[in-house]
Amino acid sequence: MRRFLASLRFAASGIAQGVRNERNMRIHLIAAAAVVLLAIWLDIRPVEWAVLLALCGLVISLELVNTAVERVVDLVSPERHPLAKAAKDAAAGGVLVAAMFAAAAGLIVLGPPLWHKLQELFGL
Secondary structure, eight states: OHHHHHHHHHHHHHHHHHHHHOHHHHHHHHHHHHHHHHHHHHTOOHHHHHHHHHHHHHHHHHHHHHHHHHHHHHHHOOSOOHHHHHHHHHHHHHHHHHHHHHHHHHHHHHHHHHHHHHHHHHTO
């Protein structure tokens, strides 16, 4: 049990470092919070919640992995090297792909109920 609790502390420390030191992590967290607030306001179905939460979690997790890749590459290759750049670019690309698909899914899930809610509010 002690090892498990220690691993949770290490993981929490990694998340906290990501939030403190990575601008994109903060952007993703703000976007996730906005999605959650909008989903609450729109009263979406449980399956839609599952999709949105899974995708938000995926993007945030990949941002943490991207940060880890960047740190390890910087540690082992402090000078510029084409392979170091390729590793960093690939990790960043993974985050971008996940974020784009998450945004598309967000539009599919939240778009119609948002449009309906706005029509009700503004009599469109």
